[in-house]
Amino acid sequence: MRTVQLDEALYRTDLPNGLVVVTEHLSGVRSAAAGIWVRTASGHESPAKMGVSHLLEHMVFKGTERRTAREIALALEVRGGSLDAYTSRDHTSFQAHVLDADLPLALDVLTDLVRRPLLRESDLALERNVVLEELNGVLDTPDDLVFELFGETLWPTHSYGYSILGTAATVTGLGTADLRALHDRGYYPGNAVIAVAGNVTHDQVLDLLRGEGWFEGDAKPPIAPVVAGPGVHGTHRVETSDLQQVHVVMGTDTFGSADPRRWGLALLTSALGGGMSSRLFQRVREELGLCYAVSAWHQHYRGTGVFGVYVGTQPSTADQAVAAIEEELGKLVREGLPADELADARSQLQGQVMLALESTSSRMHRLAAHVLQDEPYRPLDEVLRLIAGVTPEEVAQLAAEFLDPARMTSVRLGPSH
Helix, strand or coil, rough: CCEEEECCEEEEEEECCCCCCEEECCCCCEEEECCCCCCCCCCHCHHCCCCCHHHHHHHHHHCCCEEEEEHHHHHHHHCCCCCEECCCCCCEEEEEEEHHHHHHHHHHHHHHHHHCCCCCHHHHHHHHHHHHHHHHHCCCCCCHHHHHHHHHHHCCCCHHHHCCCCCHHHHHHHHHHHHHHHHHHHHHHHHEEEEEEEEECHHHHHHHHHHCCCCCCCCCCCCCCCCCCCCCCCCCCEECCCCCCCEEEEEECCCCCCCCCHHHHHHHHHHHHHHCHHHHHHHHHHCCCCCCEEEEEEEEEEEEEEEEEEEECCHCCCHHHHHHHHHHHHHHHHHHCCCHHHHHHHHHHHHHHHHCCHHHHHHHHHHHHHCCCCCCCHHHHHHHHHHHHHCHHHHHHHHHCCCCCHCCEEEEEECCC
16 A cells, blocks of 8 residues: 655555545545545447446445435435535546545445445336436437537547437446446446545545455456547538527537646637636627627546537527637637737636635545546646646647637537528
């Protein structure tokens, strides 16, 4: 077992069986946020098993060797705490936020969910319907559905383009044997990262995890990250639907989460569509009055990333709104970002990074992120320096490479005219 100090009151332990534990002691709080990340998720799925990671995430809450579904729901909630989970492209996560005194209980419940689910056929029959209703909710929510369609269009043959929820056909076809196979294949210590932040000590967390059996088992490396090829560029997809608005997403693939250029792309995203002061908000909404919602966004996975713009507008103004967005993208491609806008974006991003660290849950996620992304831990001051060090030339190069409207793949969802 190897333990290193990464920062003041922040420690990392790598266990012989492959488990990684990271903690941060925060003396000014009376709470703790704890999470378990399993490095397998929708990005590892085949088309026929699409949605199995998300369905397993649901199913562990239906009962474990120690607790019924009701007991899982009550365990932390009646003490003021919370329990949650999510499935992403690269990992599946289970988290709890509790009073510091309840950390032993939280880690026991989380371990129950991850290591000891029952995965019964009778529970699957019920929970499958819950997931199907979740799918129906997306189909009834066009500003969610358009993003699903965009991912599918950008990566039509890669798992990064699959729906995390799966489809009605794949979810209906999944059985408990599929869930158990995934659990056996991915839910083991060497494929897990455990992060805890709050009024805790590293030794305390290690002792609790040892008692939960996390130190046991032979060494086994984590599942390899997903490798994605380039996305589809310049494709324009139109889906007709009886809606009051047209929803448009346009975007392109970029680069993975460990790429140092991500700070420059984050600054571009902020300046273009990161708030009310951004170019898109001021131009498309305030000056032209073409929409209520317009924004730019970026997302990084282990193997690739995506940058995009979203707008929701009336059918009669959709073409005008898209043209205005493309005009702003073209300006950035040709001219880069002026010094004053870069300074504002830098200040905005640095402020967001610092404000995010006000919560124990955000600090927990930050702890886990550097392990999941397989990159060195960076103290806050170093992150702020990296943001401050992005040059106008670097931003201009990123804009020229990734923001060209001709590169953008787009999806338009709504009435035909």
